[in-house]
Amino acid sequence: MIIGCPKEIKNNENRVALTPGGCLELVRRGHTVYVQTGAGVGSGYDDDAYVESGAVILPTIEDVYAKSETIVKVKEPIASEYDLIREDQFVFTYFHFASSKPLTEAMIKSKSICLAYETVEAPNGSLPLLVPMSEVAGRMAIQQGANYLEKPKGGIGILLGGVPGVKPAKVVVLGGGVVGIQAAKMAAGLGAQVILMDINLDRLRYLADVLPANVRTVYSSEYNIRKELSTVDLIVGAVLIPGAKAPHLITREMLSEMRDGSVVVDVAVDQGGCIETCKPTTHADPTFVVDGVLHYCVANMPGAVPYTSTLALTNATFPYLLQIAEKGWEKACEDNAGLKKGLNVVRGEIVYQPVADAFGM
Structure with a gap:
């Protein structure tokens, strides 16, 4: 198989989808790997490292797309990449289709095969390719919030953990999944009061057993959320419905109950956000203020720590990429039901129901 790894071009996205180690394994098995020049620099891998691993360095993103049967990326294609994707080309990356109708329509038009990291499932129903970045994002949410x-x-102007004689900040985490538990652990470790x-x-029973005593579990409802808004300092949005748009748990009207200078970090922003006033931002311009509340809504938070994120991501994605390279995508999906669930758009048709539902298609 001919596999291409382009350089990520989303704002301040420094991760790379293939490490030199991954290239070496693919080349040893007889596959051809094309890597765009500079693709790994942000994660600490120069072009020479890829050449030593048997990859061929190509100068432009256009060259990588034109020569490759399979494209492996980190983030969804952006508008300038749409026309580079060909009919029957296989694209393996995070897509988050439900949050972007233009991207969905572009991939339908391309008649490519789009397999999304975020909807691949393990036998136990977990999302193994979403977990590592959710772990990074959950921890980063507290770093950035603080x-x-x-x-x-x-x-x-509050210190998250307080000091002796001064109470700590109050942190509310919406969602008890991977992002939520990592955010709660980080906030608790810094000494915050966490809900x-x-x-x-x-x-909730499980989380109450395993998390520190300064984390309190509460059933999520509009009533219970509203009760916390007037005294909360930091809210972390950590809601996930696999492949679907996140529900709005905090509306614009509810936001008015929060104090000026309080902060929201919506990790769910790449799936539309669970706070109504959130919209995607970038590492170059990460925040905005609505009704006195500071919003941090960077859609690729793990891109700020690319060394950690690239290794965590490729540790998870590479075994699946190897199956695809060895068998072809159709046979690999036939043999692996969890991988098949990653298929979102195939040759002009949406094949993942939550994406179709998001746009009434």
Whole structure:
């Protein structure tokens, strides 16, 4: 198989979808690997490392798309890439289709095969290619939230963990999945008062058992969320419905109950966001203010820590990529039901129901 790894061109996206180690394994098995020049620099891998692993370096993104049967990426294609994707070309990356109708329509038009990292399932129903980046994003949400609570950054001016004699910040985490548990652990470790909300009672029981004493679990409802808004310092949106648009748990009207200088970090923004006032931002311009509340809504948060993120991501994605390379995508999906669930758009047709539902298609 001919596999291409282009350089990511989304704002401040420094991750890369293939490491030199992955290239070496593919080349040893007889596959051809094309890597765009500079693709790995942001993650600490120069072109020479890829050449030593047997990859061929190509100068432009156009060259990589034109020569490759399979494209492996980190983030969804952006508008300038849409016309580079060919009919029957296989694209393996995060897509998050439900949050972008233009992307969905472009991939339908291309008649390519789009397999999304975020909807691949393990036998136990977990999402193995979403987990590593969710772990990074959950931890980063607290780092960034603590940073933007500082007065010079526009926040209320509170130290997350407080000090002796001064109470700590209050953090509300919406969602008890991977992002939520990582955010709660980080916030608790820094000494914050943490409230973790979810609608799954079994999950709440488990989290109550394993998380520190300064994390309180609460059933998620509009009433219970509203009760916390007037005294919360930091809210982390960590809601996930696999492949579908996230529901709005905090509306614009509810936001008015929060204090000026409080902060929201919506990790769900790449699936439309679970806070109505959120919209995707970039690492270059990460925040905006609505009704006095500072919003941090960077859609590729793990891209800020590319060394950690690239290794965590490729550790998870590479075994699946190897199956695809060895068998072809159709046979690989036939043999692996969890991988098949990653198929979202195939030759002009949406094949993943939550994406179709998001746009009434």
